[in-house]
Amino acid sequence: MSVQNLTTSAEAVQEENLDTEFVLTASCLDQVGIVAGVADFLSSRGFNIKEHQQFDNRGAGKVHIRTAFTTPEPISAKALEADFAAVAQRFDMSYQLRGSQPTRLLIMVSKGGHCLNDLLFRWRQGELNAEIALVVSNHEDLRQMAEGAGIPFVHVPITKDTKEQAEAKLLELIDEHDIDLVVLARYMQILSDELTRKLEGRAINIHHSFLPGFKGARPYHQAHDRGVKMIGATAHYVTADLDEGPIIEQEVIRVDHTYDPRALSQVGRTAESQALSRAVQWHCESRVLLDGTSTVVFR
Numbered sequence: 001m002s003v004q005n006l007t008t009s010a011e012a013v014q015e016e017n018l019d020t021e022f023v024l025t026a027s028c029l030d031q032v033g034i035v036a037g038v039a040d041f042l043s044s045r046g047f048n049i050k051e052h053q054q055f056d057n058r059g060a061g062k063v064h065i066r067t068a069f070t071t072p073e074p075i076s077a078k079a080l081e082a083d084f085a086a087v088a089q090r091f092d093m094s095y096q097l098r099g100s101q102p103t104r105l106l107i108m109v110s111k112g113g114h115c116l117n118d119l120l121f122r123w124r125q126g127e128l129n130a131e132i133a134l135v136v137s138n139h140e141d142l143r144q145m146a147e148g149a150g151i152p153f154v155h156v157p158i159t160k161d162t163k164e165q166a167e168a169k170l171l172e173l174i175d176e177h178d179i180d181l182v183v184l185a186r187y188m189q190i191l192s193d194e195l196t197r198k199l200e201g202r203a204i205n206i207h208h209s210f211l212p213g214f215k216g217a218r219p220y221h222q223a224h225d226r227g228v229k230m231i232g233a234t235a236h237y238v239t240a241d242l243d244e245g246p247i248i249e250q251e252v253i254r255v256d257h258t259y260d261p262r263a264l265s266q267v268g269r270t271a272e273s274q275a276l277s278r279a280v281q282w283h284c285e286s287r288v289l290l291d292g293t294s295t296v297v298f299r
């Protein structure tokens with residue numbers, strides 16, 4: 001094949017979003033033949049399974065699977081998703097088929113920069129399989145951190161009176177930048193019910209407590225008042241019910257009576273950054289499946 005053709009085929013691959021690496025995630029009622037049905041679909045097309053995990057939620061009578069596979073030639077994820085529809089129908093599966101293209105992130109922050117800093121570091125290391133398209137904040141404090149990393153920073157101020165316009169602007173930015181996932185990296189404003197519905201399954205928040213303990217504002221003050229000996233952080237999908245969304249990852253750190261709320265928040269930053277970055281990475285690798293009000297994480 002001439003160089004011109006190779007270049008053209010590379011352009012075609014780019015343009016049609018063709019790929020050779022895919023992840024299938026699927027959920028359905030437990031029944032005989034699911035794994036065989038998926039394996040037959042893949043092997044009959046010459047596709048090679050690289051990783052397969054499944055979880056049988058006996059209580060709910062549901063099975064969740066995650067299968068990573070490669071194809072001998074570049075093909076379109078959309079075409080493959082349509083091709084798989086017959087198998088999905090046979091088992092009444094909800095499913096998603098993703099190629100290896102990076103997940104496009106919009107990161108929302110307020111004044112605390114530790115989670116953004118950790119995400120930027122892991123992104124630069126290539127650990128996230130994500131593109132950070134932009135950072136949005138209701139304050140100017142973290143502009144330099146974002147722009148210093150070459151990421152556009154958009155200041156969207158918000159008050160109780162301007163919340164509707166601010167959220168409309170956010171939705172504009174999500175559409176304009178073709179965003180796949182919104183990450184609330186210590187963004188300290190409550191999203192409206194309507195916005196959380198629009199972002200269902202596509203927005204992850206880090207709450208600075210070991211949920212379900214200490215929901216809402218000032219969790220470290222709540223923890224200090226309770227005299228806790230462990231503090232924690234929880235990364236969860238965002239829902240209208242504040243800090244009640246399906247939990248993806250948690251981290252804990254031992255503390256004691258000598259820690260005032262300020263000390264708790266300082267030592268808690270590590271737990272927050274670790275939990276959020278892991279949750280974002282696993283979401284970007286299609287390792288997190290919703291299971292009612294919980295999640296299945298194929299780590």
Ligand SMILES: Nc1nc2c(c(=O)[nH]1)N[C@@H](CN(C=O)c1ccc(C(=O)N[C@@H](CCC(=O)O)C(=O)O)cc1)CN2
Nearest residue numbers: 188189190191196205206207208216217239240242243
């Ligand atoms: N709809 C949702 N919005 C947000 C969630 C969520 O789970 N659902 N998580 C929060 C983050 N958060 C804790 O992690 C949090 C942030 C802010 C507050 C709060 O009460 N803030 C203000 C009020 C702000 C407002 O009215 O918008 C306050 O301190 O009084 C509580 C929890 C992000 N958003």
